[in-house]
Amino acid sequence: MRWKLAFLLTFLFPASDAFAQERPYFVTYSHEMEEPGNLEIEMYNAIGKPPGGNRFLGSTLEFEYGLKTWWTTEFYLDGQATVNDSTIFTGFRWENRFRPLLEEHWINPVIYAEFEDTSADKSLREVVGHDGVPDFADPNAIARQDHEREMELKLILGSNYRGFNISENFISEKNLANEPWEFGYAWAVSRPLKLAASAHRCEFCAERFQAGIEMYGGLGDRYSFGLNQTSHYIGPTMNWGATNGLTLSFSPQFGLNDYSIPRLYRFGVSYEIEDLFGHFHRGAQ
Amino acid sequence: MTRRTGFLCLSGLVAVCLSVYVGAAADGLWLTKVPPADHERKDPYFGQADAIAAGRNVFVEHCAHCHGENAEGTKKRPSLRTERVQRQATVGDLHWLLVNGYMKKGMPSWAKLPDPQIWQVVSYLKSLHQE
Numbered sequence: 001m002r003w004k005l006a007f008l009l010t011f012l013f014p015a016s017d018a019f020a021q022e023r024p025y026f027v028t029y030s031h032e033m034e035e036p037g038n039l040e041i042e043m044y045n046a047i048g049k050p051p052g053g054n055r056f057l058g059s060t061l062e063f064e065y066g067l068k069t070w071w072t073t074e075f076y077l078d079g080q081a082t083v084n085d086s087t088i089f090t091g092f093r094w095e096n097r098f099r100p101l102l103e104e105h106w107i108n109p110v111i112y113a114e115f116e117d118t119s120a121d122k123s124l125r126e127v128v129g130h131d132g133v134p135d136f137a138d139p140n141a142i143a144r145q146d147h148e149r150e151m152e153l154k155l156i157l158g159s160n161y162r163g164f165n166i167s168e169n170f171i172s173e174k175n176l177a178n179e180p181w182e183f184g185y186a187w188a189v190s191r192p193l194k195l196a197a198s199a200h201r202c203e204f205c206a207e208r209f210q211a212g213i214e215m216y217g218g219l220g221d222r223y224s225f226g227l228n229q230t231s232h233y234i235g236p237t238m239n240w241g242a243t244n245g246l247t248l249s250f251s252p253q254f255g256l257n258d259y260s261i262p263r264l265y266r267f268g269v270s271y272e273i274e275d276l277f278g279h280f281h282r283g284a285q
Numbered sequence: 286m287t288r289r290t291g292f293l294c295l296s297g298l299v300a301v302c303l304s305v306y307v308g309a310a311a312d313g314l315w316l317t318k319v320p321p322a323d324h325e326r327k328d329p330y331f332g333q334a335d336a337i338a339a340g341r342n343v344f345v346e347h348c349a350h351c352h353g354e355n356a357e358g359t360k361k362r363p364s365l366r367t368e369r370v371q372r373q374a375t376v377g378d379l380h381w382l383l384v385n386g387y388m389k390k391g392m393p394s395w396a397k398l399p400d401p402q403i404w405q406v407v408s409y410l411k412s413l414h415q416e
Contacts, residue, residue: 069391160397
């Protein structure tokens with residue numbers, strides 16, 4: 001069975017010898033940047049069912065490119081499908097991450113700036129302000145009339161210690177219409193199942209699996225900062241990185257209060273193309 | 286000294302300074318940044334054949350597309366079989382470079398790799414001078 005799976009994955013995703021070593025996080029960003037010239041294509045999904053509402057699948061398709069060792073840019077396309085309702089494109093995001101300190105420290109800051117233009121988004125790529133169950137109650141036809149053009153700033157802090165990665169995000173978001181600043185947080189910890197690499201190449205060695213825990217939620221807004229009427233989620237998370245640059249991730253997550261969706265199932269697929277423009281040059285030769 | 290001669294002297298001085306700076310950068314300026322404690326660190330996998338083989342695997346997956354399949358270098362990035370890497374730099378220096386990168390020159394930090402894998406890559410790189 002393992003060999004069949006490996007064969008299928010190798011067929012679907014051609015070998016590139018790129019092992020992405022992605023962290024198994026769905027909301028939290030680590031301080032690790034995309035290597036310059038590499039393009040990572042990612043698809044992240046969240047399945048949930050709000051109390052009294054319909055089950056939904058929120059998806060993002062992401063294109064992450066390393067411009068410099070200290071600068072990564074990423075473009076997202078968002079969509080969602082809701083049972084007994086419709087499947088719609090919900091908008092786009094464009095973000096840039098900058099690493100101001102060019103060496104590794106105990107705590108490594110990264111500045112994140114994003115513009116997003118979305119409506120009826122259910123991808124739950126971040127939770128801020130008073131985001132919660134009521135946001136999922138409206139049918140898509142009504143929800144998509146509420147167009148959100150937002151600027152988002154994050155302070156990402158990351159550390160690597162004895163194989164563990166510890167990442168914390170402080171999120172602030174401003175709707176460009178006249179709405180207050182909203183705040184949120186995310187943190188996560190993960191570790192490969194084995195730290196040293198194996199002497200023989202293998203697809204399912206323990207060092208190719210990472211496991212951890214992730215938690216995130218809203219912190220209200222400028223006028224009502226705090227935990228009142230905010231949603232929070234926590235869950236174990238894991239991923240597997242193949243030798244050909246493919247990474248599969250999965251996380252069941254649990255709402256921590258009545259304002260949260262009780263359960264979310266997240267899964268993701270990503271594939272890294274090394275030296276994107278070098279690929280084109282080599283292809284032309 | 287005429288104005289023209291002065292200008293030529295100043296231009297020459299600037300050119301010499303620039304070439305010294307660029308030459309120093311290309312000649313391993315990063316080595317001067319390694320703290321003494323890191324410089325002195327010892328490779329826990331020194332001479333272990335399994336670690337060298339594992340380091341070779343990690344190198345192929347992460348480093349080969351810039352530095353070449355056998356660390357011989359590419360058009361864009363330097364060879365790791367040079368005198369500087371094989372003799373001048375200690376294992377501690379190479380470990381420091383992999384953890385911190387040299388981001389100004391396009392070398393990313395590989396701190397996302399667990400420390401044992403970084404040491405395995407160092408073991409592999411240091412084994413190349415025996416080939």
